[in-house]
Amino acid sequence: MAKPKKTPRPKAETPRGFRDYFGAEVTQRADMLAKIAAVYHRYGFDALESAAVERVEALGKFLPDVDRPNEGVFAWQEDAEAEKAGDWLALRYDLTAPLARVYSQHRNDLPTPYRRYAMGPVWRNEKPGPGRFRQFYQCDADTVGTGSVAADAEICAMLADCLEEVGIERGDYIVRVNNRKVLNGVLEVAGLSGDDKEAERGIVLRAIDKLDRLGVDGVRALLGEGRKDESGDFTKGAGLDEVQADVVMGFMQAKRSDGGQTCARLRELVGDSKVGLEGVTELETIAELLSAGGYGPDRIEIDPSVVRGLGYYTGPVYEAELTFEIKDEKGRARNFGSVAGGGRYDDLVKRFTGQEVPATGVSIGVDRLLAALQAKGRLDTATQGPVVVTVMDKARMADYQAMVAELRQAGIRAEVYLGNPKNFGNQLKYADKRGSPIAVIEGEQEHENGVIQIKDLVLGAKIAENATLEEWRDRPSQYEVARSDLVAKVREILELYR
C-alpha cells in the first residue's frame, strides 16, 4: 500500500538572479542615495517615483512581429476578469522609459524645463551571472525640455558634487565630457557620413570605445583592415585608408592639458563640417559655464575619447571615472573606472507625442559607486551592533527593560537579550554575532550593590587576539559602575570607537 502523498514543503530560496540584502548593505546604500538626493534637490531637481509596473506598450518593449513582449523584461497579462483583460504589464527595466511615459502623460502640469531625479530598483529578465542580478538599483537625474547645453554643464557639475558628497575626494575622480556632434563632424571629414557607411561608423565607434583596452595600435588596426587578438580571432576593421584613419586617431587623441587647446584642436579636425563646428562650440560653452561655476579641469575636463554607447546620444556625453587604483581579482592594480555617465538625447517622448523634446541626463551606477566607497574605506564600517543588556535573572526583566529604554532615549542603539537566558555564554555569543560593542551585566550581587558591569567587547576582542602585548595587559575591558552611570559610561566607551 502506498503511503498517502504529502504536499512537499516549499524550498526557501530566492529566485535565480535575485538576492537579499542585510543590515549595513541596506543602510549604506540608503545613506548614499540620500546624500545624492540632497545634491540633486539642491540643484533644483524634483523627485519622481513611478510605479514598478508599466504597460509594456509604454516601455516600447513589445516585439512587433510576435505576440509576446521583449524577452528582456518580466511581463505578464492582466487576468481575464480584469477591466483591461489581456493587456501586457511589465516591470520597468530602467528609469528613462518611465520618465518618457510620465512626461508625456503629465506634461501640461509639469514645469518646462522639467528637472527630475529618480532612484529605485529596475528589473531585467536576463541570464544572471556572477555579480549580475536581475534586480538592481538605478539613480538618475534628467532635464527634459531644453536644448541649452547649460543643462548638460549643470549635470556635469552636479555629478562632481555628488561624488564628493558621498565621500570620493577631489582628485580621486574626473568627469569627462565630449560631444557626439564633434565625433559626427570628424566622421564626416573622414568621409564616413553617408547612409551607406553605417557599418563602418559602427566599427569606428566601437574601436574608439576600446582605446583603454587595446591601445593606439589596436584601435588603428581596427580602423584599417582589422585586428587579430591574442587568441588568434580576427575582428574585421572599418577599412579606412591612412588619411581617414589619421583623422579619427587625431580626434581620439585630441585631448590637451587645457580645455581651450583641446577645443582648438577639435576645431581643426572637424574642418568645415557644420555639425562638427556646432559640437565644438557647444563644448566651448560647456567649459565656459563650468569654469564660471568654479569647476576647473581638475574636476571636469573635455576628453574626445569619451564615446558612450552607440545610437542613443545626439549631443554632449559625459562620464565620471574614479581615478584611484584598486587591485583586481588577480591582484593587479587597475583604475577603478566609470561609475556614472549620460548625455543628451532628443527622442525621449517622440514615440508618445510625435514631438521631439530634447533632454539630457545622467545615471549613477549605484552598486559600482558603493563598491568604490568600500574600496576607499569610506563606508560607515564602525560597528553598528547594539549595546546588549544581558539577562542574568529572568524575573528581573523589567529592570533590564528599563536599562535599554534609558539607552534608547539617549539615542544609543540598545537591546535586551530576548533568547533563552539560561546559558550566559550564548548571550555573549549572540552579542558577538550582532557586532555589539558593549554588553551590560547586572547579576544578583550587582543589583544588591546598586552597580552594573559594563563589558567593552571591542577591547575584549583585541585583548583576546593580542594577549601577549604589554599595551593591552593592564587595560581592563570590563568596568563596574553605579547603575545611575549606565548611559554616561556606555557613551564614553562608544566615543572611543567612533
Added chain:
Amino acid sequence: MAKPKKTPRPKAETPRGFRDYFGAEVTQRADMLAKIAAVYHRYGFDALESAAVERVEALGKFLPDVDRPNEGVFAWQEDAEAEKAGDWLALRYDLTAPLARVYSQHRNDLPTPYRRYAMGPVWRNEKPGPGRFRQFYQCDADTVGTGSVAADAEICAMLADCLEEVGIERGDYIVRVNNRKVLNGVLEVAGLSGDDKEAERGIVLRAIDKLDRLGVDGVRALLGEGRKDESGDFTKGAGLDEVQADVVMGFMQAKRSDGGQTCARLRELVGDSKVGLEGVTELETIAELLSAGGYGPDRIEIDPSVVRGLGYYTGPVYEAELTFEIKDEKGRARNFGSVAGGGRYDDLVKRFTGQEVPATGVSIGVDRLLAALQAKGRLDTATQGPVVVTVMDKARMADYQAMVAELRQAGIRAEVYLGNPKNFGNQLKYADKRGSPIAVIEGEQEHENGVIQIKDLVLGAKIAENATLEEWRDRPSQYEVARSDLVAKVREILELYR
C-alpha cells in the same frame, strides 16, 4: 488605395491601479520612513531588503488544485529558455512572506532572536478603487525566534516612539494591547471552544471588531439572534444565550482606567481557563515591562476590545490609534483611527522547515500615517521650490551659472532658468510653477552697476492678493543689493519663510 498602415502611437498612461508620485509626495514619505528606520535601528532591529520578486511557491500563494498562482498576486512563468523554465515567479504581496522565506533560508547565519525591519513597495493583483492602489508601501518590524512577551512589549514601545518621532504628539495617539489567549479563554468560558463552534467563534470575533461602529446594543444583537441594519438587511447572530453573551460583553468592556484593574477584571472573566489565565499573565508582564521603560497608560494601554483579524494571531495583539479628530468627506468629525498594528504569530516558517518558530511583529500603514501627518500639518509644507536665477541676457549665461553655483555651494536650492529666455514673463511663470521663493535678476544696467535685483516672490504674491492692505503697501518685495551680497540677502529672505 489604402494608405500604408502606421503603427499607432502608444498611450502614455499608468497601468490601471498604479500611480506616479511627484516631488514632495516622494520626499515626505522618504523622510517619514527614514525617521521610522532610525527608531527601529535604535531598538536593535536590522534592515532587510529582499527582492520584489519571489518564487510563487515560497509565497504560499499557489492554488493547489489549479495550474495558476493565486489571483491576488502578479505572477508569470520563467521563459522557456531560462534555467528554471516554467517556474512561477510573483511580486511580493507583503513583507511577512519574504521574511519567512529569508529566515528559513538564512537561519544558520542570522542571530537568534532575529530583529529585522523592512520597508518598501508590495503589490496586490486586486481590483483598484478610490485611494486603493495595486502598489503601495509597507513598513514592518518583526522579532523572530523568541516566545518572550518582552519582544511584544518592546515593539509596542517602539511603535509609540515611532509615532512621536514622525510628529504625532503624545496624547494624540494610543497604543492598545490585547491578547488572543485571553479572548480564547473567554470563548472557552462561554462554551465556544469546541471544533464544532468555529462558525460561532467567527461571528463573535467579527462582532467584537464592530464595537466602534455598532455600539454595545448592536454587538449584543449579533452575539444573540442577529441584527437588522438600517437598510433592513439581516445579519445572523452567534446564537449565544444571555449568560454566554454576558461573558463576551464583559470581556469587551473590561477596560478600566488602570491596567492592573483591567487585568484583574480579565482574570475574573477567564475563570479556570488555562489559556485564558496564561494570556492575562502575559498582559500583566507586558504592562510591567512597559511601565519599567516609562511607557505609561497615557501612551500604551491594555484594551480588551482590540481583536485584529481572525485566524492569524496566537498571543499578544496591538494596534496604534490616532485619537484626534478629523473631518470626513461629509464634514463630520471622526477619530482618525488605526495607523499600525500587529501581534504574535507562531507558524511563520513552519511551511518551509516544519519547525514552529515564534514571532511577533508590527506593520505601520505608511499612507495612512502620511495622511495623518498631513491632517495635523506636520509635513514639511514650507515652500521647497528653488531660487530661480533668471536669464536677462543669453550671452551672459556664465554669470548666471556662477550665481547658482554660489548659492548651491552655500547649501541653498537654486537653479538658472534653462528654457527660452526671450519672454521674461514666462520665466516668472516658471518660478511660480516651481514654487520658488525668490527670483534673482541681473540685467544690463545692474551688471554695469555691480548690483542684482532680488525678488521676494512669497511676499510679492501676498501683496498681489492684498493690494489694498496698508501693511503691505510700504513693504518692498524687491531689493537691489550688491552682487557680492547675493548669498547673504537670499539667506535673509529664506529665513523669513522657514
